Amino acid sequence: MITTANRLQVVEEYYFSSKLREVRQLAADGKPIINMGIGSPDLKPAPAVMEAVLAAMQDENAHQYQSYQGLPELRKGMADFYQANYGVAVDPNTEILPLMGSKEGIMHISLAFLNKGDQVLIPNPGYPTYSSVTKLVEAVPVYYDLKAETNWEPDFEALEKLDLSKVKLMWLGYPHMPTGARGSLALFKKLIAFAKKHNLLLVNDNPYSFVLNDNPMSLLQVEGAKEVAMELNSLSKTFNMAGWRVGMVLGNAACIDAVLKVKSNMDSGMFYGIQKGATAALNSDKSWFEDMNKVYRRRRVLTEKLAEKLGCEVYKEGVGLFVWAKLPAGVDSAEDFINTILHEKYIFIAPGTIFGSNGEGYIRFALCVKEEKIEEAISRF
Template identity: 75%
Template structure:
C-alpha cells in the first residue's frame, strides 16, 4: 500500500482551497454568492504593463528557460523600487532575488534556514502559511500573541521569557495581515535588536505597504537590519498582478545565496514576458497608487457600512487590502457567524480563526469587491 509522507499529517488543506469549493457549490446551485473572503485584486494592471507582456512574447528568447535570478533589468527595477519608496540601497546583483510570488519565498526561506527540530516564532493572528511551512520542513511553530490592546504588536517582555535557544527564525508582517496594523520604524528597531540579541533570522512579509497607507516602511530601513533580516515583497497587491506570480526577497548577499540554492532546484526561471511586464510596473510613479487607493477608499467606506450593519466594530486607521472587524459582544464563534451569513445572505466573509486563536471574535472583509457588489451586500440586510 502506497502511503503519503508523514509530514502531510501535520498540516491541513489551505482554508480557502477547501472553503471555496463550498462557495462554488452554492454558486452552481444558483445562489448569488458575493465573495468578500479573498484578497485577490479584481482591478487590472496598468495598460503599460499589459502592453509590455504582449510585446515581449515576440522577442527571440521569450520562450526559453530564463535565469534563476531573473532578468538583470527586473532586479534593477526592484532595487530602484526600494530606493525610491523606502530609501533603501540594495545591490541588484546580490541583494535582490525575484520570486514566483512571495508565497513561494516563504517555503524557500524555510528550506534554506530551518532544520528538523528548529523553532519558528509565528504571529497569532497571522498568515496561516507560516505555520504550515514550518511543519512541512519539520520545524516547530511557536506562536507569539498579538492583541488589539497592544496595537497588534509583539510583547517583547513575553518574548524574552521564552526559551529561545532553539528559535532560528521569526515571521513578522507589517502592515499586518489580517488586522491592518501599520507597525512603525520604532517597532522595527526593537525587532532588529531582539533578533540580533538572540541570533534569530527576522523575516518581514511586506506585500501591503502601498494599499491605503500614507507612510510605507521597510524593515531594511533600520540600521543594521541586513545583518539579521530579510524582507519579502510582492507585485500582487501593489500592481494588481496577483495571478502573474511576481515577488521578491531582499537582504544581504549571504542570505540571498542560500535562498537561491533552494530556488534553483525548484523551478527553471520566471516566464520572460511576465518579467517584462513586472519591469514596466516597477517604473510606474506614485500617481498609480493614488488612482488605486481612490478605488479602495470608496470600497472601504462601504465595507465599514456593512460591518456596522452586522454590529461589528473596526479600526478606521488600519491599512491594507482588508477590513478587520470585531464581532458584537456575545458572539462566540466567528466561523458560525460567517456561515450563517453565507447560507442566509449568500455573502462569504473570512472568519478570523483561520489566522490563529487570537482571531476568534473577528471577521475579515476583502476590498477586492466592486462598490456595486458591496452595496448589494448591504442591501441584502435591509430586506
C-alpha cells in the first residue's frame, strides 16, 4: 500500500464527518433521529436569492470559469454590507476576497502566512479546524484558555506570560463558537493592541453576527485594525446558504494579495449563479434578520427547556446558532452523556470536548431543528 503523507498522522477525521456516519446509520436502521448536533441551517434563503440564481443561468458567461476574485458586483455587495451593518469601510477592489465558504479561508490564510514551526494561538474551546489546519501546514498550536469565569474571553495576563516570540497568528471568533459569548468592542480594542505589541496577525472568524444578536460587531471596527487583522465572514448562517459555500475574507490589500496567491492555485472561481444569488442576499433589508431571529428565538426557548429537563445549566447570555449548557452535577463525561442520549433517545447533541479541553463538562445544541421536533425531543424525556 502507498503510504500517506506524514501530515495525516497529526490530524484525525473531522468529528462531525465520522460521527454523522453513525447518526445516519441509526436513521437508516429506522431510528427516529433528531439531529441537534450540527449547525446546518434548515431554513431557506430568501426567494429573491433563488430567483437571482435562476435568472443568472441564462447569462452568456454563466457556465464559464469565473474570476478568482469574484464578480465585481459581489465584492461591492460585500463592501456595502460591511458599511451598512458594521460601519466598516473597505475597498471592494483590494480589501475583500470572496471565498467558497469561510472554512477554506482558514486553510488559505494559514498557507499564506505560516512557515513550518511557526506558532499559532488557538482558543480553547474553539472551532476544531483552527487546530487541524495549523497542524497540516506544520505549524504549532498554542492554546489559550477561554473559561466561564472570564465570560469566555481571553485572559490577557495569562497571554502575556506565554513565550510569544514564535507566535505568528492568533485565531478568535466572536460571537464565540461554541459558547455564544458575544465579545465586545472593548475586547476587540485590547486584542488589536495585543497583536500590534507582539507583531502577530489576528484573524476573527465572524459567521454568527446576525443570529439572535442585537449588536453585530466586526473586529475591523477598531481604529487601525487593518494594520494587524483580517476577518472571515460567511453567508452560511446569516442567509441560510451553508451548502452554497459563500464566504469572504477582509483585510488590507497586502494581506488579501497573499491569500489570493494561494487561492488562485487551488480553485477556478466560484460558480456565476451562486455569486449572483449571494449578491442578492447581501442586499437584504433588516426585516430579513428580524424574521429569521423570530424563528430562532422560539427554538432557543424550547431548546433551553430541553437542556434544563436534562438537568443542564444553560449559558443564558449566549447568542448565535447554538445553546451551550453545563452538564448536570455528577456527570463526568460529555461524550458518554451524549452517546447515551443518542442510543437511548435517538437525539444527537454535540459534546463540548470536541472544541477543546475547556469544553469538558459541557454540551452544545444547534438551533437548526424545527419547533415540533424540539418539542418531540422534550417529550422523549
